[in-house]
Amino acid sequence: MMRAYAEAVAARRARTALGLVILLLLAAVSAHVSEVDIGKFVDHIGGVGGYFDRTLRLESGARVWTDPADWLWGWKRWGRLLVDTLLIAYLGTVLGVIAGFFLCFLAAENLTRSRPLRFAVRRFLEACRTVPEIVFALVFVVAFGLGPLPGVLAILIHTMGAMGKLFAEVVENIDMNPVEGATASGAGWVQVVRFAVVPQVLPNFASYSLLRFEINVRGAAVMGFVGAGGIGQDLVEAIRKFHYSDVSAILLILIATVMVIDLLTERLRHRLMGRGAA
Numbered sequence: 001m002m003r004a005y006a007e008a009v010a011a012r013r014a015r016t017a018l019g020l021v022i023l024l025l026l027a028a029v030s031a032h033v034s035e036v037d038i039g040k041f042v043d044h045i046g047g048v049g050g051y052f053d054r055t056l057r058l059e060s061g062a063r064v065w066t067d068p069a070d071w072l073w074g075w076k077r078w079g080r081l082l083v084d085t086l087l088i089a090y091l092g093t094v095l096g097v098i099a100g101f102f103l104c105f106l107a108a109e110n111l112t113r114s115r116p117l118r119f120a121v122r123r124f125l126e127a128c129r130t131v132p133e134i135v136f137a138l139v140f141v142v143a144f145g146l147g148p149l150p151g152v153l154a155i156l157i158h159t160m161g162a163m164g165k166l167f168a169e170v171v172e173n174i175d176m177n178p179v180e181g182a183t184a185s186g187a188g189w190v191q192v193v194r195f196a197v198v199p200q201v202l203p204n205f206a207s208y209s210l211l212r213f214e215i216n217v218r219g220a221a222v223m224g225f226v227g228a229g230g231i232g233q234d235l236v237e238a239i240r241k242f243h244y245s246d247v248s249a250i251l252l253i254l255i256a257t258v259m260v261i262d263l264l265t266e267r268l269r270h271r272l273m274g275r276g277a278a
Helices: 002-033 038-055 077-109 115-130 133-144 148-171 177-183 189-226 232-240 246-275
Strands: none
Touching: 038 246, 077 115, 077 148, 077 189, 077 232, 077 246, 115 148, 133 148, 133 189, 148 189, 177 189, 189 232, 189 246, 232 246
């Protein structure tokens, strides 16, 4: 037994060592293909610190916290744009969650017996979440022009794909006894979903939706980089015009907002998950 145990341990260690070697080889190949130059990175790493140091200085050269009124001179305009960003994230999240909610039941293997239908829905959700949001935003900016609408549509599509996938996985892990009972009593597919599935998955759905809203707030800020509305437009303009103190002020506002949203939604998620477990 001891010999068998030692052989099993040695085999496991050999597999681990082999895995590490393969990982290092893949990392080396990736660095070569990506043209990663460690020497250049070391030589220019100081430039990153220098840029952030400049964002913490006013035009006069003083530190930004020595004159908050000058630093946050545009807080009213930035506040309005921040509200636009939050509304873009909120509307895109709500619409995307609703679409993902209806599609997830068709993508769940334990509810949809038709393989072609399930395959089509899953591939559609994959396409929606595979393309980055900013790419969708670029397409919609060309189609609908500058403004919040492209950002809402981009977040909607990506959220629909991501939430449809997550919701389908939750549905596939439900207790099937209520489903079988509803089916045996003569309930149709829609009735089974409504009365046997939704009550089981609703707390998890709500928790995932809140988490997605946090992600979409950050995504909505980036949408402004391509003209899709929100505070991101002023941020990218400040970066391009080298208004260093404005960059740090807008980033401070964004960080504070995301922190508040994270804290609030975290409490809501924990409460919902506690009720679901109960």
